[in-house]
Structure formats: C-alpha cells, structure tokens
Amino acid sequence: MDFTERLDEYDWEAIRSRIYAKTSADVELALSKERLSIDDFMALVSPAAQASIEPMAALSRRHTLQRFGNTVQLYIPLYLTNSCMNHCVYCGFNHNNDIRRIILSDEQILREVEAIKRIGSFEHILLVTGENPRDAGASYIENAIRLVKPYFSSISIEVQPLREAEYRQLSEAGLNAVYCYQETYNKGRYRVYHPKGMKSKFGWRLDGFDRMGKAGVHKIGLGVLIGLEDWRTDVTFMAMHLRYLQKAYWQTRYSISFPRMRPHEGGGFRANVVMSDSELAQLIFAYRLFDHDIEIALSTRERKVFRDGMIGLGVTSLSAGSKTDPGGYAVYRGELEQFAVSDDRSPAEVLASIKRQGFEAVWKDWDLRLQ
Numbered sequence: 001m002d003f004t005e006r007l008d009e010y011d012w013e014a015i016r017s018r019i020y021a022k023t024s025a026d027v028e029l030a031l032s033k034e035r036l037s038i039d040d041f042m043a044l045v046s047p048a049a050q051a052s053i054e055p056m057a058a059l060s061r062r063h064t065l066q067r068f069g070n071t072v073q074l075y076i077p078l079y080l081t082n083s084c085m086n087h088c089v090y091c092g093f094n095h096n097n098d099i100r101r102i103i104l105s106d107e108q109i110l111r112e113v114e115a116i117k118r119i120g121s122f123e124h125i126l127l128v129t130g131e132n133p134r135d136a137g138a139s140y141i142e143n144a145i146r147l148v149k150p151y152f153s154s155i156s157i158e159v160q161p162l163r164e165a166e167y168r169q170l171s172e173a174g175l176n177a178v179y180c181y182q183e184t185y186n187k188g189r190y191r192v193y194h195p196k197g198m199k200s201k202f203g204w205r206l207d208g209f210d211r212m213g214k215a216g217v218h219k220i221g222l223g224v225l226i227g228l229e230d231w232r233t234d235v236t237f238m239a240m241h242l243r244y245l246q247k248a249y250w251q252t253r254y255s256i257s258f259p260r261m262r263p264h265e266g267g268g269f270r271a272n273v274v275m276s277d278s279e280l281a282q283l284i285f286a287y288r289l290f291d292h293d294i295e296i297a298l299s300t301r302e303r304k305v306f307r308d309g310m311i312g313l314g315v316t317s318l319s320a321g322s323k324t325d326p327g328g329y330a331v332y333r334g335e336l337e338q339f340a341v342s343d344d345r346s347p348a349e350v351l352a353s354i355k356r357q358g359f360e361a362v363w364k365d366w367d368l369r370l371q
Helices: 003-007 012-020 024-031 038-045 047-068 106-119 138-151 164-173 202-215 231-248 277-290 304-309 347-356 366-370
Strands: 071-079 124-128 154-158 177-179 219-223 253-257 295-298 317-319 360-362
Touching: 003 202, 003 231, 012 038, 012 231, 024 038, 024 047, 038 047, 038 231, 038 277, 047 277, 071 106, 071 347, 106 138, 124 138, 138 154, 138 164, 154 219, 164 202, 177 253, 202 219, 202 231, 219 231, 219 295, 231 253, 231 277, 277 295, 277 304, 347 360
Parallel strands: 071 124, 071 317, 071 360, 124 154, 154 177, 177 219, 219 253, 253 295, 295 317
Antiparallel strands: none
C-alpha cells in the first residue's frame, strides 16, 4: 500500500483535534523519550509545547551537534526557467501572471554557473524550474545536469514530478537529490490552491515520492508551504509521510523544509495562516527531536536574524546569495522572481556570520561529504 492510499485512512480534522488536545504532560513525556512516535511529535508541535521552547531548543542543539558537528551546509539555487503550466494561487510563476517567460539556453546556463562560482565556493547546486514538461521536461533537465556536472560535486533538482524511469535517467546523468513539496496534505482543500495544470492532480504529486524511492534516488526532500492550511496538521502528515518513506526506501536519505509564504508577482492571494518566528523555531526543534539524522533546510525566504539564530539549533542546510529568477546571477536581473527573497546577504556575509558563531561552512552536499 503506497502513502496515497494510507492517507485516505486518516481524517484531517480528527488529526487536527488530537494535536490541539495535547497537554503539557504530553509534551513532558515526549521530551523524556529518545525515540518519538507520531503521537509524541503531535505533542511537540501543539500549542501546549510553546511553553517548553527552551528545553526543546537545548535538546535540539544537543542532537544537532552530535550528528552534524559544528558545521552548516551551504547551497545555492539556479533557476532554469519560470515557464509554468500550473495556476498555483500563491506563486509568481502562475501561468496567468503576465510576466516574461524564460527558458535558459545552454550558453545562458553556463554563464550563470560562472557567476555562481565567482560569488562562492559552492559545490552543491539546486536546479529549479517551473512546471512545463513540454518545453522543459526530463530531457531538458538531464541536459542541464550534464552541463553543470563538471562544476559541482552535488546536483539536486526541484522540478515537476516525473516518471520513475525519468528519475532513473536523471540519476544516471549525475543527479543526487530531488526536492518536491506537496505544499499541503489537505486533500480536500488542495484544489483551492492548485486549480489547473498537472499540479492540480493531488495523487500524481504525492505518488511521486514513491516513484523517486523506487528509482533509487539518493536523497528525497519533502516540504509543506506554511500559509495554506493549519501548519501543525500539515507537518504532522508530513511526519507520517517521512516515516512511511524511511521504512519503504530505507537506503534513501531524506531532507525536509517548511517555507513560509513570501510576496510574489500577481500576489492577490494572502496567507490563510501566519506563523510566528517562535512557532517556526518550535517546528524546527520538534523535527530535530523526531529525527536526529534528517537534513533540515532553511532558505532565504527567512530573515537573516532568524536564520542566524537557528544555526546549531536544528537547521543543517542554508541557501545563500539566492536569486529566484531564471538568469538572475548574470543573464537577467531581478525581473522574473518566483518570490521575494528576505535574506539578501552575499554568500561571503552568510559565511562570516556562520564563523562568528563558531561554526564552519560545508559547501558540498552533507551526505556526499560524510561518505
């Protein structure tokens, strides 16, 4: 039974009620355990756990240092295209938005790579596209991987869900990791945010993680977009999904992320849920206590003060110097963003901040470094 079928066994409102019914005693019990159940995780993301932020932070720091030492991985995204067939209400690449659509050519990709190499010692690159399988599908992505492979030791992608055979094809070309965000696990509300395009197909997207696992992808990244539905319920479903994947595809490594919604082109949609910095910190601590080994990434969507504050407290991976528009490093300048960046520091500034806190930067993918 795949996770899409298992998901149908759970009722969103029932899970939500269980989370909000947790007490301080449930939180204390979870904090006393070395290995947490899903029920324990619910306690740590519940409102009742807000009073236990300090002990959660201390435990999160201990587990982070034990597993990852005093190091933080730095990576950089390279947006290849903003061409997209989807109508996601929260995204600047929405097919209805009147923006210039770009698909980078081979020459332009290499110009972007040269610019990235000039601003930092990045060995881990994340290739990002809008979802246009006709003009920027698996063949286009494979070609991009082969183009950048001589310059980076680790290549990840964040693109449309692909077929199992296509994931195998990309892995053979040099792919190391796939990041794909379900955005929300609330199946009943999913189409509200994704009314048209392939992304409107809830099951196709969710089944994509099984296709990645069956294809032997080295690392899989999961995530939800904070701002759509009740975040405590969404991240609990993601924890269930993570445990399912770890059992079914135990040789695969995993990463998680929970980006908060940012301003974007055509931004008529406003977040239904606003998460405070304290609540995001609580979520990061909860996941570190739930899984000591998982990679937790924090992008430049977040403010520099918050990102600096999370170093050593659960987060293991930071982007730096990010441009969220195709060609943003050298070819085009800031006219095609997917969303507005919050932390606009250069990689050198982010590195200096990491060092001031007694940590060092890892420029390549964590898992490859540890092999």
